[in-house]
Amino acid sequence: MKAYNPHEIEPRLQLAWDEAGLYTVPENSDKPKKYVLEMFPYPSGDMHMGHASNYTYGDVVARYSTMRGFDVLHPMGWDAFGLPAENAAIKHHSHPAIWTYQNIETQKNSFSRMGFSYDWDRKVVACDPEYYRWGQWIFLKFWERGLVERRNSPVNWCPSCGTVLANEQVIEGRCWRCDSEVEKRDLTQWYYKITDYAQELLDDLDQLEGWPERVKQQQANWIGRSE
Secondary structure, eight states, X not given: OOOOXXXXXXXXXXXXXXXXXXXXXXXXXXXXXXXXXXXXXXXXXXXXXXXXXXXXXXXXXXXXXXXXXXXXXXXXXXXXXXXXXXXXXHHTTOOHHHHHHHHHHHHHHHHHHHTOOOOGGXXXXXXXXXXXXXXXXXXXXXXXXXXXXXXXXXXEEETTTTEXXXXXGEETTEETTTOOBOEEEEEEEEEEOGGGGHHHHHHHGGGXXXXXXXXXXXXXXXXXXXX
């Protein structure tokens, strides 16, 4: 038997998949639909083994669903509009846009070499104006309806990263990313009045059929309704 040579076989088959549009998802289909989405990575460098592990799990789910007869929408994108990408650019003495888009292309090539079943026509990049303009638009809609307000309140502040951390990102009083000691600091910030919708959000959790109870409980804790 001829030895398996991934450097010869995999690029050849991946090119054939790409040319055949194997993972392109039609918008009009009689097949049942499935949406598979993993978290978007930070484009602060190339993939590491954590990426390979995480996105392999998602790819297994997508391919299994395809084999079961679903039309699977399996997109990819980059969480590129935040501090990790900016800090990485500063560290490497580069402009954030240059560094970010270079890393996006590098990661995309790595994902392609892994053979993941992404529909690259559905790529999302959070720092593209065509993407974040909709975040700005919806903020204005909330503002028009009196659902955002600005006020001072204490936050978890990492002096090394120079950013606010969510409670989940503080581990025993230290930053989850750089392990610096976290400070409490008053900061002026915007708040969305999800309290106006908290009960509706909680009630609608009952409509999530097939979701594990622990996940629904996590969502309920995040909503955090209180009197």
